[in-house]
Amino acid sequence: MGVLDESGYFTQTNPAWYKTLGYRASEVETRPFMEFVHLEDVARTEKAFHDIKRGMPILKFRNRYRHRDGHYRWLSWNCVPEGDVFFCSARDITAEKEKEDALLSHEQEAALREQFIAVLGHDLRNPIAATGAAVRMAKREPQTDKARELLDMATGSLDGMSRLVNHVMDFARARLGGGIDVDITEERPLRPALEQVLDEVRLAHEEVVIEAEFDFVDPVRCDPDRVSQLFSNLLTNSVTHGLRSRPIRVAARDEGGDFVLSVGNTGEPIAPEALPKLFEPFKRSEVRESQEGLGLGLFIAHEIALRHDGEIEVQSDADWTQFTFRMPRNDA
Structure with missing residues (x-):
């Protein structure tokens, strides 16, 4: 608290000044209060001081005051005119202001x-x-x-x-947003969406043999568009890295209350040190070289799996590499 005169000097201050800003009363009362104000707040503070000299009370006015060690503290002021002096009280709101700024x-x-x-x-x-x-x-x-x-x-x-x-x-x-959007439903069958992916990949890569076996009860409670996107990403990954001379094998089945979709191929195995970062975005060049894409396919497949409370397992050795998507069916 303090008593401010019309010339801009505090004539009285309480011990809270020392606790909050590190100044003794003699240091505060012998200098114009504007010397303590942050340069960016000077214009606003001068206007507020002009208003109070015209008899207008100031409520919850915020500005920054320099601490004795050089840093600034945010203060919230209430000032009331009384004759030719002004009774002022201030509250340290630095922590509140930092929270507000972080939220903003x-x-x-x-x-x-x-x-x-x-x-x-x-x-x-x-x-x-x-x-x-x-x-x-x-x-x-x-x-x-x-x-x-x-x-x-x-x-x-x-x-x-x-x-x-x-x-x-x-x-x-x-x-950057709230996660990949999914539309979980039991009203749309999954099998046609998976078969469409098969047809599209086979048409685009006629030289690749893809063997598929679907044996599950349809419909599956999921987002068929997203699960088929996951399937497309896994299948495209196998086409990219698998040997052209050996078939890719695809299977979808029910297993112990789960829906399981697997895609496997022969080819160069995935290095053990690459497995932990396999589903990270933009890791294409660090895992295996490919001629196209940004390295987002496996990342997106993994995100889709998570949105279905599922997971993708990877097994890779010299003979076979397989990605297996597993999620609970949660049938009604």
């Missing part, structure tokens, strides 16, 4: 994350969709064999770009 920073970061995800969704997806529509329209028109070949190549490139954007979107949601 968190809210600003959250807003920035949402803006980033929205930009990805709009500014990247829309041009790809528009270009894809133009290519499809061109393919309906009479074309030379060479032109049709080029349009098919363009379609493949656009599909790859779309998958890449989707992966980055999922990564952004998983790391």
Whole structure:
């Protein structure tokens, strides 16, 4: 507490000044109070002082005062005019202000994350969709064999770009937002979604033999779109790293109350030291070299598994590498 005069000097101060700011009464009362105010707060403080000299009380006015050791403390002031002096009390709110600033920073970061995800969704997806529509329209028109070949190549490139954007979107949601979104349901069958992935991968990689066996009760309580995305990422990973001369084996089955989906291939085994970071994002070059992708496929598959209360197990040796997704069925 203190008594302030119109010239800007404290004429009386209590011992709390020393406890809060480290100054003795003689140090505070012989210097204009503005000398203690943080430079960025001077203009606001001068205005508040002008208002109180006009007879207006000041309530919960905040500014920073310099501590004797040089750092600044946030104070909340209440000042009441009484004749030609002003009775002032201040409360140290430094800890409260730091919490407020941290919360504001968190809210600003959250807003920035949402803006980033929205930009990805709009500014990247829309041009790809528009270009894809133009290519499809061109393919309906009479074309030379060479032109049709080029349009098919363009379609493949656009599909790859779309998958890449989707992966980055999922990564952004998983790391920057509230996690990959899932729509758990028992109303949609899973088998057709898995079979569609098989058809697409077989069509894109005609040189690869994929043996599949599905033996489970459908529907499965899950998000079929996300589980099929997980399957696609695991299968594409096997196509990338497996030997072309040996088949990839895929199986989906019920096992002890769980739904189990496995994808296996022959090929170079995964190094033991690489296994702990296999599902980290952007680890492609540190685990195994590949000619395409950002190294997000296994990360996203792992995130989808977690969103289904499941897990992905990896077994790899010189003869066989297998990824196994397991989740509780939780049937009603």
